[in-house]
Each structure stands twice: as C-alpha cells, then as structure tokens.
Amino acid sequence: MEIIENAIDYVEEFFKNDHSGHDYSHTMRVYLNAMKIAETEDADTFIVALSALLHDIDDIKTSPTTTENKDNARKFMEDNKVLPYVQEKVLEIINEISFKGNHKTPNSIEGKIVQDADRLDAIGAIGIARAFTYGGNKNRKMYDFSIEPKENLNEENYRDENSTTINHFYEKLLKLKDLMNTQSAKIEAEKRHQFMIKFLKEFYDEIGVEDL
Numbered sequence: 001m002e003i004i005e006n007a008i009d010y011v012e013e014f015f016k017n018d019h020s021g022h023d024y025s026h027t028m029r030v031y032l033n034a035m036k037i038a039e040t041e042d043a044d045t046f047i048v049a050l051s052a053l054l055h056d057i058d059d060i061k062t063s064p065t066t067t068e069n070k071d072n073a074r075k076f077m078e079d080n081k082v083l084p085y086v087q088e089k090v091l092e093i094i095n096e097i098s099f100k101g102n103h104k105t106p107n108s109i110e111g112k113i114v115q116d117a118d119r120l121d122a123i124g125a126i127g128i129a130r131a132f133t134y135g136g137n138k139n140r141k142m143y144d145f146s147i148e149p150k151e152n153l154n155e156e157n158y159r160d161e162n163s164t165t166i167n168h169f170y171e172k173l174l175k176l177k178d179l180m181n182t183q184s185a186k187i188e189a190e191k192r193h194q195f196m197i198k199f200l201k202e203f204y205d206e207i208g209v210e211d212l
C-alpha cells in the first residue's frame with residue numbers, strides 16, 4: 001500500500017536527528033507489533049498501521065520547544081489524500097494512546113492495539129534499554145535508594161527530573177502488563193515482565209542490596 005510506504009519514509013526522515021527514545025526504530029517496532037496483534041483481532045489493519053506509524057510525530061516531547069501538540073499527522077494524511085473518516089479515526093487514536101500518567105483506554109479496537117504495541121516497547125529487554133537510554137539522556141542517576149519511587153505518575157510529575165531510572169520501573173514499567181487491552185499483548189507482556197523482574201534481581205544482587 002503506497003500510503004503506508006510513504007508513512008514509513010516520512011517517519012524515517014522525521015526522526016533522523018532524534019535519539020531520545022522516540023526514534024524511527026521505536027516507531028517501526030510499534031508498527032510491527034501492532035500488525036502482529038491485529039492478526040488475532042477483528043480490526044481495520046490500515047488504520048492500525050497508519051496510527052502506529054504516526055503515533056509519536058505530534059507529541060510535545062519530541063519537540064521540547066513547543067507546549068502544544070503539532071499538526072504533522074493531519075498534514076501527512078491530507079497530503080496523501082487519506083479518506084476523511086480514516087483521518088479522524090487515526091487522529092483520535094494518536095490522542096488517546098499516550099500514557100503521560102493517566103490510563104485512558106482507547107475507544108476503538110485499532111486504538112487498543114496500537115496502545116498495546118506502544119506499551120510492549122516500554123517493557124522487556126527493549127524497555128530496559130530504552131529506560132536507561134532515556135535516563136542517560138536526561139542526566140538521571142541509574143539508582144539512588146534515598147529517592148522513593150513516586151506513588152502516582154501524572155502529567156505534572158511524569159517529566160520530573162528528580163527520580164532515577166530504577167525508580168521508573170516501579171513508577172511505570174512494572175505496571176504496564178496489567179494495562180494491556182488485547183489477549184495476545186497480555187501474553188507477550190507477561191513474558192517481558194518476568195524478564196524485567198529477573199533483571200532487577202540480578203541488578204540488586206550485583207550491587208549487593210536486598211531489594212528496593
């Protein structure tokens with residue numbers, strides 16, 4: 001499908017200089033995971049594909065100088081003559097899926113699938129790698145046991161600098177498996193979750209502490 005190929009080229013160009021964890025490879029993993037999940041759901045795969053590919057291009061966090069979401073997804077779809085009802089659905093999904101401390105469940109099955117795929121990419125081996133990459137990028141400490149994990153993340157404190165990457169596991173990553181929408185994502189999330197538990201055990205063992 002030409003529009004999907006255009007979208008892949010578009011995001012590759014878009015994320016060329018972004019190494020914050022919102023990059024082309026993240027987008028492609030979300031896209032491929034979403035397509036895989038969609039195989040076992042009754043979903044419109046074109047909407048799933050387009051929403052996955054465009055899901056991060058309007059986020060304020062990919063452009064720290066703005067305070068409002070951008071209009072890139074809509075512009076891309078206009079330029080590519082995507083049908084109006086598809087455009088609307090894709091924009092709704094992009095809006096719904098970002099975590100930012102709240103637990104909004106998308107209305108459509110397509111949105112649920114893309115949210116699951118995005119969340120899967122935050123856990124397991126890849127999620128661990130992304131978390132430490134993010135932490136390094138933000139100059140965060142790997143761990144500091146005098147800083148408590150935050151009980152509840154919300155839009156205000158989510159970007160708060162005063163935390164550690166290990167705390168992020170307790171604040172977010174270990175909670176994600178229970179937030180999956182689809183059956184196949186639940187199974188994959190459970191596997192990735194167990195890997196993170198194993199990682200944390202080994203981590204504490206190597207630095208000689210009991211647990212958090």
Ligand code: ADP
Binds near residue numbers: 118131134
């Ligand atoms: P998304 O909307 O895809 O979850 P985020 O910007 O929230 O995007 O996160 C991008 C990546 O960085 C994710 O893998 C996430 O777990 C990680 N990350 C976000 N906040 C932190 C943090 N405070 N410490 C460590 N990793 C983080």
Ligand code: NI
Binds near residue numbers: 030
């Ligand atoms: Ni994402």
